[in-house]
Every structure is written in structure tokens, then in C-alpha cells.
Amino acid sequence: MSLELDRRISDSGTRFRIFPQPRFLQKADGSGPLFPEPEQVVIALEPAAIQPGPADDRMFVVDAIGKLPYNRFFRPPYQGAFQPPIRAGENGHFDHLDPNSREFSAATMYATVRRVLDIWEDYFGHTIQWHFESDFSRLELIPLIEWNNAQSGYGFLEFGFGRTANGTIDHTRPYCENFDVLAHELGHSIIFAEVGFPASPTDDGVDYGGMHESAGDLVAIIASLHFNSVVDLLLESTKGNLLTINGLDRVGELSDSRQIRIAFNGLRMSDVGEEPHDRSLPLTGAIFDTMVEVFQQDLVAKKLITEDLRTRSTNLPGTAHDLTQIQDEFTSAYTGNEAAFKDSLLLARDYVGRLLAVTWGKISPDFLTYHSILRTMLQADRDLTGGVNAGIIRECFAWREIAPLPTSLMMRQHTLANCGFDETEPSPVPDGAARRSGYRVPAPRPDSSAVRTAR
Ligand SMILES: [Zn+2]
Structure with a gap:
């Protein structure tokens, strides 16, 4: 609100x-x-x-x-x-x-x-x-x-x-x-x-189910950030260092709260299956991290933290940054600026609340994929901010391995020959049927068990 x-x-x-x-x-x-x-x-x-x-x-x-x-x-x-x-x-x-x-x-x-x-x-x-x-x-x-x-x-x-x-x-x-x-x-x-619900009996609704559970948790997380006591305790225990990856230890006493455990999850699509609660976690993480990044962006704009600290706190894990050093820098930035940090967090909360509402208002429940949620969210951000936060949204979703399905028609390439412009170019597609259809079949992404298999 x-x-x-x-x-x-x-x-x-x-x-x-x-x-x-x-x-x-x-x-x-x-x-x-x-x-x-x-x-x-x-x-x-x-x-x-x-x-x-x-x-x-x-x-x-x-x-x-x-x-x-x-x-x-x-x-x-x-x-x-x-x-x-x-x-x-x-x-x-x-x-x-x-x-x-x-x-x-x-x-x-x-x-x-x-x-x-x-x-x-x-x-x-x-x-x-x-x-x-x-x-x-x-x-x-x-x-x-x-x-x-x-x-x-x-x-x-x-x-x-x-x-x-x-x-x-x-x-x-x-x-x-x-x-x-x-x-x-x-x-x-x-x-x-x-949003509604899938109309077709042939729609397995795997991502729809994950989205539903994620939405339940996000509705609760954003609503609980309307309690002064919850916001104060969250900021006091983290000193504003809210990025969730490997972050559960930083939320201190609040880490026993189910909702906080869900918000501070570090899971990617390759870590979860099709069970809706498991599958919800990378999506919830991507959206909660979007809120945290928007919060930190505002802290930088208000010169409460440096761009350098923001970058180092974001590029985790797998980088050589010193986590203790990062926490110390957040502690000194937060101390004396508690009210300004809180204002920035509440603005980020309300931005993500609006972003979710606009996104949920636009997505179709039929054959829903997380990738279509991502694209709708980018569109929602264009409606709300003129696209200011597009980079943040893309990065938060990419880290969670939310990407187009490799089998999606959208991922297929069209050469000039496929499009009928260049008769001399040999078709890259060995299979006759595929050649007739004019599509090059993309190679599977070897590194990404992230992307769910076609069903
Ligand atoms: Zn539920």
C-alpha cells in the first residue's frame, strides 16, 4: 500500500x-x-x-x-x-x-x-x-x-x-x-x-502451479513489510545488506520465520522440480531480489551507499569479494541513516507491489511459463517507470535461470534460405520435415538443466 x-x-x-x-x-x-x-x-x-x-x-x-x-x-x-x-x-x-x-x-x-x-x-x-x-x-x-x-x-x-x-x-x-x-x-x-486458471485440459500447468505458490508467498511478504516492527527488525539485523543469495544467516532472529526463509532462498531452476512449492522458490527469489536491487539502486542515488559497494554485494556468490568487509561497509552506511534506509525499502516494496499487480493483471493463465511472466514484468516496468528497472529484472531472472524453453518457436533461427531469399545457401537442417517447415532446430543448451524439458 x-x-x-x-x-x-x-x-x-x-x-x-x-x-x-x-x-x-x-x-x-x-x-x-x-x-x-x-x-x-x-x-x-x-x-x-x-x-x-x-x-x-x-x-x-x-x-x-x-x-x-x-x-x-x-x-x-x-x-x-x-x-x-x-x-x-x-x-x-x-x-x-x-x-x-x-x-x-x-x-x-x-x-x-x-x-x-x-x-x-x-x-x-x-x-x-x-x-x-x-x-x-x-x-x-x-x-x-x-x-x-x-x-x-x-x-x-x-x-x-x-x-x-x-x-x-x-x-x-x-x-x-x-x-x-x-x-x-x-x-x-x-x-x-x-489471473484466472488454465482452461485447457491439455495444459499441464506446471509453471502456473509454481506461480500460484510464489504469488501466495509474495502477497504475504509484501504485506508483512507493512509492519513497522518487521521492517525495523529486518533492517536492524542486516543493516540494509538484503541481497538474498547466501543471505539467510544475515537476517538473524527473523530467519525462523517461514516467509523470510522463502524470500531469502538461493535456488535456481536447476535446483527444483515440478512440485509447485519447490518450483515457486526461484520465481519468488527473482522477484524478491528485484525489490532488493531497486532498494539498493535508490540507496546509491541518495548517496547512502557507493555504486562499488552495491556491485560487490550483488555479484555473489562465486566471486572473491570479502563478505565480512561488505557487511562492515553496510553497517557503517546504515548507522545514522536508519530512517533513510527504511524510506528506500518502503519505496522499493511499493514498486514491486505495483509491478506484481500490473503483471498479474496482464498474464494469461493458459500455457503459462515463467518466461512469459518475465516478459510481462518487463512490460509492466515500462508502463510504471518507462523501463528504468529492466536491467535489474533481467539480471535477477537470469541468475535464477528463468529463460525461454529451448524448444520454443521463439528460439528458432531463420536463415535467408529458410525465408526463401537465398536459394544457394545450403540448408543447415538435415531433416527433410524440418527443412520444409523452414526452421532450424536449436541445439539444446548443454549447461542448462535449468530449463525444463519439453513435455
Ligand atoms: Zn499455497
């Missing part, structure tokens, strides 16, 4: 409190939880627009009693017994609830989903209409069922609890209080609404 909108709604919106990261994450020195207190968030609706539940015109909480998980035959709307709806305090806000109460958990689920939706509707520049709108006008949110799992489905998000070591329900870990999990699941709904 843009900084101006965030400032504007802080006066007019409705206050809630939520934990930016799960309460069970501990400080590295064991002295207590990493985020001991919930942080205030303001959602874009004014208090008068929120009914008990909480509920509004897009979503509502129903704290079901004795409910089994939905399945193929048991679907919304929920019609069983439920706890009384949560009401606002006297001032119309919901920031009065005791963090150890059931009411707090239910209100957190609403506030998280609503806040993430506010953030992404601002990046899209329009209302995100639910993909289930033909059946339901509002998203049903069920916060606390007796289940050691959670799920999102057609018209609902339904959450239980984490698991203990022996697989039973761990009531200390309600999923509805886990910002990353809720934001990730809402990310899937946003992709269904804005």
Missing part, C-alpha cells in the same frame, strides 16, 4: 491489533518471544462500515461451534451453531480485545485478511472481485475449528491449529493468528480473481 494511503487511513480507518509473526517465534538468546506484543493495524473501512462479527460487505467471521472441515460435499455457507459475533469497543474500534482471548483470535483473522486485501487492492488500483462471486458475495472466515490443519476453498477460509510433535492439535498455535499463512491463502484467491 502506498505510504500516502496508509497515512490517510490511519485517521479514518478502524483499529485492530495483530501479531506480525507467530507468538511462538523466540528471540535467538531465548529471552522471550520475538514479537511479544501485537501491533496496531488500521483497515481502510471506517468504524461505521464494520458490523459485529467482525463483518463487512466483502467478508465476515463466523466462529463455528463443533464444525467439521469443509469437503467436496460439505460447502459454505455454514449453517450450524456459532459463538456470539465479536463487537467493537465503545469507540468503534477493535483494539481493546485481550490477546489471550478467543475473541482476539477471531478479530485477528478478519483484520489480517482485510488488511492484506486493502494493501493489494491499492496496488491493483481496483476492487478485487472474488472468483466465487457467482455463488457468494462475501468471503466466509472460520477462525478456530478443532482440526490440526487449515484450508482455503471456494468462498471460504477455514483455520484450525498447528500440530504437536505427535500429530495432535496444538491449541497454542492457532493458524488464524499466523499472518503469513492467512496472507498466503488470500494470495491464492487474488490470483484466481486476477
